[in-house]
Amino acid sequence: MSNDKTNKIGVYVCHCGTNISHTVDVAKVRDWAAEGLGSEGVVIARDYKFMCSSPGQELIEQDIKELGLDRVVVAACSPHLHELTFRNASKRAGLNPYLTELASIREQVSWVHTDKEAATEKAKAVVTGAVERVIENEPLEELKVAIHPDTLVVGGGIAGIQAALEIANAGKKVWLVEREASIGGHMAQFDKTFPTLDCAACILTPRMFEAGNHPNIELMTWSEVTNVAGYVGNFSVTIKKKPRYLKEELCTGCRICIEKCPTKVVDQGYEAGIGYRKAIYTSSAQAVPKYPVIDTENCNFFQKGTCKVCEKSCPTEAIDYEQKEEFLTVDVGNIILATGYDLFDARKVSNYGYGRLPNVFTSIEFERMCNAAGPTSGDIVLRDGKTTPKTVGIIHCVGSRDRNYNNYCSNICCMQSLKFAHLVKERTGDTVYDFYIDMRTPMKAYDEFYQRVLEEGTLFVRGKVAQVTDAARKASEEGKLMVQVEDTLIGKQRRIPVDMVILSIGMEPRHDAKETGKLFGIGCSANGWFTEKHAKLDPISTMTEGIFIAGTATGPKDIPTSVAQGSAAAARVLNMIMRGEVTLEPIKASVYQGQCSGCRICNSLCPFNAITFLEDRKVSEINPALCQGCGTCVAACPAGAISGTGFSNDQILAQIDGLLMDVTLADA
Amino acid sequence: MSKTPVEHVHARLDHDEDLSLLHEVSMKTAGVSRLEMCIQCGSCGGSCPSEMDMDHTPRTLFAMLRAGMREEVLLSNTPWICVSCYHCVVRCPQNVHITDVMYSLKSMAIQEKKYRDSSAPDFSETFVEMVEKYGRSYEFGLATRHYLKHSPLRMIRTAAMGLGMLKKGRLNMKPTTIKGMEQLTAILNKAKEMELAHE
Amino acid sequence: MSEQFEPVIICFTCNWCSYRAADLAGTARMHYAPNVRLVRLMCSGRLDPTFIMKALSGGADGVLITGCHPGECHYIEQNYKAQSRWLLLRRVLKGLGIAPERVKLTWTSASEGTKLTKEINSFVEEIRDQGPLAWHKNLQQEKQETSQHNPKQAPVEVTV
């Protein structure tokens, strides 16, 4: 506790109308500050109806100027509401804004307590704590950092493509990194898109092509980010380029190698496991870039050492079996993560029989089946590859809204299911049953689409399907898939025989989202989705400055929202680039190197990689631009060598002293 | 005169939303019932193997609980038809302890003597009576007494089977009594004094 | 005023979760015991055991530590650091003969004003049951004894 009598502290107690004064005796608090805390340096204490009003703020400004106050405490509402207001008032009067403290006697006192006497005593303690703390406050200056004009976009799905194009079209350079062999993401697998039923390829391929050929976009497919160093404005990113076993500069994309390759394997990727590809392949004919890759696990040459058919057939001698992975380090100022989603594994819901009952399909399998370029050339058929179903059942919420699997609504499945119902009707004229719990069609033209599907004669059953089974109970059920469900609108169980079942499976965070989060220094929610800086007001920012986020990486979204987020993230990045420099909050940790023993205990504590160990001088150092100000290292340093501005040991210990002053005075 | 379910709901809603019945059942259920979490999806009613003999699906019953339809719920045969197969429990997306709620409803119905067919409650009570008397179940005693009271005809029908069971040593004529009967009685008597209504 | 013991409790809050939960409790006019005084930190990871010791030795009867739920830390995973420190501190307190229950850790998200209110109220009751810690008073009394020491009383001539 400092008893530095040279301080001149002003204390201002707000009535907040009657919000504070109806429970707290503000005059008593004021008098305590003036008399009880005079020895601590309080030279003036006032109370006022509304401190945050213009006259209230002017009162403070006037006192700072006339009385030469060097510290200000405002006892009012939560600092989350008006800290900035009063700091600015101090600033206008020429006082460093960080020498002003707010004592929350509304949210923490008058609104939550009823006993007037106890509330007043507590308010006094809170004010004392703030006074003791403010004595230890130090003037702080904001930090400014220059921004590198290049941007890294991670993920080449529709959100990433959109973001990359927006930035590139504004004339700034973008590194677009995609871990698959082609950009396009999940959208490239779809047949039609709801609710307008445009063909996904028709609207996506031009964008893919544009991104692949844009002079400002450096496209890096079959590549992964392996390291991120630096901080906002100055990231240094290491990218691993996996070997395609093919010299891109020689490949013309003629596809002869693919044609000649003798090995056919089930395509678990693009074709969702219901189609085949070769051991040298591109995801599709529209792949961007057009270069194939060799799947070494299935390639005869890599497995058995013979074959080389691709090499022999290549007219430009582009095949290179010796190719190794390469690492590339690039400097960027901002990063956009558009890493997308994984699909729920329907095999987990064993009562729906996926994986056991051949004619149970997932939504993504069905997308490929519907697609004219897909394995069945767009024919809707059973697993035997030829029989057209007569009756199809579509099940919503598979793996979603279910505590046994994912406890959230997957957003797109209702519309996806309706789209399937329409497609089945349109192409086969089948009887279609649609099993739903709640029909969620809130976006533009979505409910109209529901109306259309109703009109087309799809039979809707409200109930979560209990099981899909091939165990017949009577002769009429033989050879059918029985969908057993309570039709909740009549309150009876029904067993509906169908030929084909489509499971509308939900979205999941990428299986490696946690590692990705760690790599970029951003967090995941309990469900595993990346956490936004603010779910409503800043949905495309993360807690790490300079790292933005778009699309389904933060949670299930439809295409329009993903695209909008891609654009929004691009706008934020351009905003940063245009500003040229960024201002950072001065709440930071720093190492006093004379005191640092180099024990390295702090080194593994920082999730933002702000702490580095200087091998030559055997001390640790904190990069202020990377530091987010959490203070964990400050609390951990065994030598007391790390201090944190804004929340220093002295400030907090003094505040504790102040908060307990009534107790210690009584003990004395 | 008893009201129709719809009238009953209206009667309730005219006053205020009364969730006391829901809470009462929840409190009487072993473990944490999570009954208030039901989203009326019907995965219970869809799963139930004996639903065809129930007057209401479990889901409907839960809605009725919410609506405070005490009479109708307690008189429902649903809990008595429940075969404790736990299919609904593992499929419930909200992890409601459905089977245990059924047990609670049975015990409430027995306490308030609200059931349409006394056969099932009698069976349970007789079973428990035997257990309380001997510490072990006593199938022979249970079966004879139950059939005599409720379906003497069926007893004749199943006599041959029963005889077969006896002959094959699968039915003990005499009950087995545990040694610690006194201890068990003390425990059960103490237990009966308590109710799990308030926490 | 009734005779019952009114404990004084220092509650450390995280700027992003529990401090906001306290704001929410206020905005929603939830009521809780006035025995708790809040200290705002940027993160529960900032919590230095010194602060807790300072509070307990400086007049508080209990300390409530609050932070974001596991997996929801605003700074990714610093709340786990607070957890480890708390677990070790409890053992030290035990070694010093101080009931470890006087320091409690609870996770509270920004939306859990109700939970925070509940936790505060139940912790106040728990500390009430523990009784006063009176550490500061004890130190103070000894200090007074030391300084009041009458020099006439003591000196013993040491002669060999």
Place this chain on the structure above:
Amino acid sequence: MSKPKFAMYWSGSCGGCEIAVINIHEKILDVDANFDIAFWPVAMDAKVKDVEALEDEEILLCLWNGSIRNEENEHMAHLMRKKSKLLVSFGSCATEGCIPGLGNLFPVAELIDTAYTTLTTDNPDNIRPQTVTQVPEGEITIPAMKDRVHTLAQVVDVDYFMPGCPPESHQIAAVIDLVIEVLQGKAELPPKGAVIGAGHSTVCEECPRQRNLKAIKAFRRIQDVAPLDPELCILEQGVPCNGPATRSGCKARCPSVGAQCIGCYGPAEGVVDYGARLITAFASVIDSKDPEEIEQILDGIPDPAGQFYRFNLADSLFQAGAPAFKKNEV
């Protein structure tokens, strides 16, 4: 011109500090050359009344070693304070209570009971010492134990602190050199309240072992780590080494020879509570988020209070364990 006066006094401590002073070898002659030794009971005969007869502040430098355990210690502390210009809290006992300070974990009556009833004590009549005893020759008194051990600075104003159990001889020699230089007008005294004869940082600074990122899955006793890697940080090998939190100045004596630091030099510059630094440091490097697993890992530190406060209890925020206050509880 007469030489300035020097004193050294020994209160509640083991005497190791006195030996450490003697261990400066021929440097001791410099002391004699530059000072008039006014009072040093270990080294030469002198009476308290001789000290009392001195003018106030007549002694220039007094090295006080030992804790304030009994009323005599306290009385002498006040006396020496009055008579000395510079009072140095010398060694761990005076500065932070040291091993005697661990007595603060128990009520004083229990300490006395233990001392007079242990197996090795031949005390068939179960006698306890009395502060006042009547003997044929008259009344004799012995000083009463205080309820707790205090550090010197808790009782009187102290000018400088010199940590260590005992302070390293090379540091003592350096301090003596400094004082002599000051006397000769060649150097200035450090600011009042400073820690002298030690570094600012912690033992790791002087420790030759290799240090890396730390992720600890188990704490073990040093004898259970076989063989201890001679090059690698001891803490990284799972042994709770107090080095990271303990003031430097000893040239990392223990870790350099394969033993973990036990913390005798006390906290680093500016640290409020030594034990708190170790709690937070050790807890921060535990590689687990699961409370149960963490508890298991912590089981590897069987006596955390003893480990963290072996030397520092009397000077810590708590100053004592709860039992020491028992008499204050109704």
Place this chain on the structure above:
Amino acid sequence: MSDYIFYPGCAMESNAKAYYDSLMEIAQPLGINLQEIDDWNCCGATEYVGINLIPAYSLIARNLALAAKTGQKTVLSPCSACYLNLAKADYYMAERPALGEKVNEALAAGNLQYTPGSLDIRHLLDVLINDIGLDTLKAKVVRPLKGLRVAPYTGCMVPRPDYNKRWSDPEHPTELIDVLKAIGAEVVAFPGGATCCGGHMTQIGPDTAYELIRRLISSAEKSKADIMVTVCPMCQLNVDAYQGETNSHYGTDYEMPIVFFSQLVGLALGFPPEKLGFGSEITSTEKALSRIGMDIPEAAITEGKQRQQEGLPMPLCMRKTAKTPECKRPCAEEAKA
């Protein structure tokens, strides 16, 4: 030899004597050492919980308290209902502390006490698979049951609700299938393997029960099983003893025998049928047994592999994808086999 606290349950003394007898035979060679709880009482089946909660749980908990007193940790129960009741009491006493406290208050009247979580409650099938192991079992087989087509009937209360997450799948558990394969039997696809036998409905609502029994038997018939195999006394009783009533109710003439898995394990281990309780069934096993009685081949059993021939490929078996290595559920190939 692994030690277990043994809770047989009432049925083992009466209608499921065959289960008891066969278990007693196979325990020794498989290394299962059973220590019966002294003076155990009935678990209350599915009846007591429907009458009065605290007494019902106190009744169960008396057994837990007695078992905990032995100092051993693992309780083995062969009866599904007993297993579930014991596991459930242990689980709920912890989940709902008020219940735990009250039950302990009642137990105190009998000078007993039980701390939830202090015992592992396990079913015989779980112990056989996870403690003894299929490899040990296979090694002990002297008479593989080749040619015997068995319908694996696990029933409800073992894989569901699975409080302690011990089972492979609540809907299509594989444990019983694996055991039966290990002893050389031919396991038929039996979609009703974990559905209900009707439980106590045979007593209080026979019409409901007949339907459930019919579904089971007709499904077993359809899959051309010689015999059904169960792990539960109630299932055995309902399918076996009430098959006649079911036949007369529907005018069918099913003759589907059902035995306990321990009985078949006993046969495979070389014990004579009479020592394993065969002959005590109401629906005769004679015909089924004759399929292996005459001809005891030595050859090892090989699983037939079926390839996807035509059409669209099936999804990968979960066991073969790295993401979920713990999966134990059956895959398409096995289901088809």
